[in-house]
Amino acid sequence: MSSEPPLPAGLCDGCRQARIRRSARSAFLLCGRAAADPAFDRYPRLPVLTCAGFEPGEPVGRALPPGAR
Numbered sequence: 001m002s003s004e005p006p007l008p009a010g011l012c013d014g015c016r017q018a019r020i021r022r023s024a025r026s027a028f029l030l031c032g033r034a035a036a037d038p039a040f041d042r043y044p045r046l047p048v049l050t051c052a053g054f055e056p057g058e059p060v061g062r063a064l065p066p067g068a069r
Contacts, residue, residue: 010047016057032060 009029012018017032033053034042040053 011051012048016055018059020061
């Protein structure tokens with residue numbers, strides 16, 4: 001488990017489809033389902049409160065330290 005505080009992303013905080021992308025000053029949450037299914041927003045408006053594609057798990061990139069790629 002990471003010591004990084006959770007993103008205010010709602011369901012995406014615990015979804016294995018979430019991808020965390022970092023820039024020098026911020027972090028963005030990318031929905032992994034959007035690559036194959038246009039029904040999902042690539043960068044969903046947060047917090048996500050309901051999602052048909054939710055899969056419990058750790059978001060990809062969560063454990064990376066700030067500034068890591």
